[in-house]
Amino acid sequence: MLDDRKLAVLRAIVQDxxxxxxxxxxxxxxxRHDLGVSPATIRNEMAVLEEEGxxxxxxxxxxxxxxxxxxxxxxxxxxxIKPLSVAERRAIGQFLDGAVDLDDVINxxxxxxxxxxxxxAVVQYPSLARxxxxxxxxxxxxxxxxxxxxITSSGRVEQRVIDCGVQVDxxxxxxxxxxxxxxxxxxxxxxxxxxxxxxxxxxxADAQALVKPVIxxxxxxxxxxxxxxxxxxxxxxxxxxxxxxxxSIRPVLEALEEQVVLIHLLGEAGGSQPVTVRIGHxxxxxxxxxxxxxxxxxxxxxxxxxxxxxxxPTRMDYPGTMGAVRAVARYVGRILAGQ
Amino acid sequence: MLDDRKLAVLRAIVQDxxxxxxxxxxxxxxxRHDLGVSPATIRNEMAVLEEEGxxxxxxxxxxxxxxxxxxxxxxxxxxxIKPLSVAERRAIGQFLDGAVDLDDVINxxxxxxxxxxxxxAVVQYPSLARxxxxxxxxxxxxxxxxxxxxITSSGRVEQRVIDCGVQVDxxxxxxxxxxxxxxxxxxxxxxxxxxxxxxxxxxxADAQALVKPVIxxxxxxxxxxxxxxxxxxxxxxxxxxxxxxxxSIRPVLEALEEQVVLIHLLGEAGGSQPVTVRIGHxxxxxxxxxxxxxxxxxxxxxxxxxxxxxxxPTRMDYPGTMGAVRAVARYVGRILAGQ
DNA sequence: ACTGGCACTCAGAAGGGAAGAGTGCCAGTC
DNA sequence: GACTGGCACTCTTCCCTTCTGAGTGCCAGT
Numbered sequence: 001m002l003d004d005r006k007l008a009v010l011r012a013i014v015q016d017x018x019x020x021x022x023x024x025x026x027x028x029x030x031x032r033h034d035l036g037v038s039p040a041t042i043r044n045e046m047a048v049l050e051e052e053g054x055x056x057x058x059x060x061x062x063x064x065x066x067x068x069x070x071x072x073x074x075x076x077x078x079x080x081i082k083p084l085s086v087a088e089r090r091a092i093g094q095f096l097d098g099a100v101d102l103d104d105v106i107n108x109x110x111x112x113x114x115x116x117x118x119x120x121a122v123v124q125y126p127s128l129a130r131x132x133x134x135x136x137x138x139x140x141x142x143x144x145x146x147x148x149x150x151i152t153s154s155g156r157v158e159q160r161v162i163d164c165g166v167q168v169d170x171x172x173x174x175x176x177x178x179x180x181x182x183x184x185x186x187x188x189x190x191x192x193x194x195x196x197x198x199x200x201x202x203x204x205a206d207a208q209a210l211v212k213p214v215i216x217x218x219x220x221x222x223x224x225x226x227x228x229x230x231x232x233x234x235x236x237x238x239x240x241x242x243x244x245x246x247x248s249i250r251p252v253l254e255a256l257e258e259q260v261v262l263i264h265l266l267g268e269a270g271g272s273q274p275v276t277v278r279i280g281h282x283x284x285x286x287x288x289x290x291x292x293x294x295x296x297x298x299x300x301x302x303x304x305x306x307x308x309x310x311x312x313p314t315r316m317d318y319p320g321t322m323g324a325v326r327a328v329a330r331y332v333g334r335i336l337a338g339q
Numbered sequence: 340m341l342d343d344r345k346l347a348v349l350r351a352i353v354q355d356x357x358x359x360x361x362x363x364x365x366x367x368x369x370x371r372h373d374l375g376v377s378p379a380t381i382r383n384e385m386a387v388l389e390e391e392g393x394x395x396x397x398x399x400x401x402x403x404x405x406x407x408x409x410x411x412x413x414x415x416x417x418x419x420i421k422p423l424s425v426a427e428r429r430a431i432g433q434f435l436d437g438a439v440d441l442d443d444v445i446n447x448x449x450x451x452x453x454x455x456x457x458x459x460a461v462v463q464y465p466s467l468a469r470x471x472x473x474x475x476x477x478x479x480x481x482x483x484x485x486x487x488x489x490i491t492s493s494g495r496v497e498q499r500v501i502d503c504g505v506q507v508d509x510x511x512x513x514x515x516x517x518x519x520x521x522x523x524x525x526x527x528x529x530x531x532x533x534x535x536x537x538x539x540x541x542x543x544a545d546a547q548a549l550v551k552p553v554i555x556x557x558x559x560x561x562x563x564x565x566x567x568x569x570x571x572x573x574x575x576x577x578x579x580x581x582x583x584x585x586x587s588i589r590p591v592l593e594a595l596e597e598q599v600v601l602i603h604l605l606g607e608a609g610g611s612q613p614v615t616v617r618i619g620h621x622x623x624x625x626x627x628x629x630x631x632x633x634x635x636x637x638x639x640x641x642x643x644x645x646x647x648x649x650x651x652p653t654r655m656d657y658p659g660t661m662g663a664v665r666a667v668a669r670y671v672g673r674i675l676a677g678q
Numbered sequence: 679a680c681t682g683g684c685a686c687t688c689a690g691a692a693g694g695g696a697a698g699a700g701t702g703c704c705a706g707t708c
Numbered sequence: 709g710a711c712t713g714g715c716a717c718t719c720t721t722c723c724c725t726t727c728t729g730a731g732t733g734c735c736a737g738t
Contacts, residue, residue, distance in 0.1 A: 039731095047732090
């Protein structure tokens with residue numbers, strides 16, 4: 001359907017539009033790119049591209065602008081991820097190496113990504129579900145209340161206070177703690193659930209007032225996918241793209257404030273590609289219809305644990321952004337593995 | 340210097356400007372407010388107010404707009420904090436009552452404040468320095484590494500991993516843990532530092548490899564004022580005030596992204612007033628020169644622990660915002676005390 | 679299949695009143 | 709002496725028109 005020259009024209013349009021922010025016409029296109037044909041020929045090609053829905057005209061006598069479909073084709077077939085420069089890579093490494101703990105790594109990552117891409121960065125904390133439980137701590141904080149602290153292999157700490165209803169003594173808490181830790185060691189999600197259920201049933205009826213809520217809370221914490229923590233940074237960068245968002249960045253800011261939206265934003269692990277791109281309306285949320293999300297999974301010791309990415313206008317530098325996201329994802333995984 | 344009528348005029352100007360978003364002239368002023376005199380008289384009063392620096396003209400033939408100084412006078416002498424309606428109070432209570440833990444309380448608070456005031460909300464986590472340490476937990480996470488978890492009376496959990504350099508055994512960790520907990524019980528900042536130093540010296544030379552870094556880390560964590568966690572919400576509301584910020588909300592968003600700025604933003608406990616207001620240039624940061632910050636301390640069981648507030652354009656409804664901030668601060672303290 | 683040329687369209691800039699809001703000042707009134 | 713009505717003046721804002729330039733589609737010619 002689309003011969004090589006049409007693809008070359010589309011590529012040129014995307015590149016020009018991204019860098020100039022202005023609809024691109026046939027004449028400027030031939031001037032800036034060595035396509036070897038005249039504007040008139042380009043016009044014919046453009047007419048076809050428009051008919052097929054890859055480009056569009058903002059108004060009748062303006063140049064062309066890529067559509068979501070056009071960007072999609074560009075990302076899939078017309079461009080390659082652009083590796084970062086050596087200097088950039090070194091800067092990333094140095095910046096992340098200074099981190100002292102998990103929180104610090106995540107915070108630094110989000111700032112780094114935002115700065116590197118001049119866009120909004122989103123970083124998810126390493127997932128509980130895929131991590132193993134390293135330790136469970138139980139602490140009485142009031143006569144009937146127990147604080148549960150859960151430490152995972154990814155260094156994440158989850159806490160929760162439960163109320164047992166009845167008075168609980170230090171001794172039974174200590175007993176339960178040691179049993180719990182013995183049971184959970186190294187287990188992942190499903191196996192953990194089974195093992196904990198067994199453990200719960202092994203306690204006598206008198207201990208259930210304590211054991212039952214504690215184990216329920218542990219299971220809930222582990223299973224609770226909704227508790228995914230996500231950190232956002234670089235929202236100020238949005239201000240540079242007011243025009244791309246039809247004059248108001250409000251809907252975008254609103255979407256980014258909803259935790260639920262954020263969680264779905266980064267999407268699922270995208271099969272074989274290292275970097276996933278969601279363009280415009282491919283995004284799940286209305287307010288993000290004119291944004292694109294470039295995201296990637298990061299892994300700790302070959303275990304995919306979470307995702308990170310950036311949100312920007314559909315008119316973004318895809319190759320560069322993809323390169324930055326990929327590079328940062330790799331480094332973060334490496335840093336976290338070392339901790 | 341300023342007689343009652345001039346004050347009445349200033350009050351009317353502030354109220355009108357806040358509600359209409361437009362410079363207010365002498366004629367409209369007499370139409371909307373029952374000042375009992377003609378526009379010409381008002382004009383004379385306005386001329387004086389302008390000379391004194393309470394109001395200004397955006398351009399020669401426009402109406403008047405309050406200056407920072409004008410707002411200041413309005414807040415200090417011309418208005419009273421507006422209590423929330425019963426319905427609003429009930430809504431606050433219900434919304435916050437649903438919170439399950441500290442994180443949830445803080446998150447709900449920030450959302451609540453943002454929605455209630457239609458502005459950007461800022462909430463600080465209860466301060467470590469003023470809280471007592473409820474429990475310290477030590478967990479070996481690797482041969483030479485120990486995870487320190489610190490639980491404060493305000494329900495906050497701080498974590499840190501340290502590397503002792505040498506291999507440490509479970510037994511000495513357990514011993515140190517029980518000693519630590521025995522020592523810190525109920526102590527606040529300064530006393531805690533002294534007690535911990537004593538404790539450290541009481542250990543033998545062979546144990547110092549473990550004891551020294553652990554105690555140092557505990558002290559650091561407790562003393563570290565910079566680690567104040569602050570949560571932000573409702574930034575989307577900024578978009579509504581683009582005009583107030585000379586066309587770009589970028590500097591504001593940037594300022595709000597800097598942790599350091601945020602920490603200084605809420606300011607210090609403001610003496611006797613329940614609610615502190617910082618207007619325009621009174622703010623410490625350049626980017627916030629056309630915003631005002633309304634903040635308040637919140638207390639847990641009469642112990643002031645942290646602050647919360649909102650950031651909005653200087654052209655804001657001060658009485659209403661102050662009422663909302665005060666009410667939320669009270670409720671949060673109450674909720675946290677109950678947990 | 680490509681190109682040059684031409685007529686056409688339309689957004690956006692530039693210019694020019696006209697309207698409207700607001701001001702300062704002054705002379706007159708209570 | 710304080711207040712008011714009136715008046716001349718100053719600006720912004722809005723709307724209208726005009727003009728320019730970029731860009732298009734189409735067609736006949738190479």
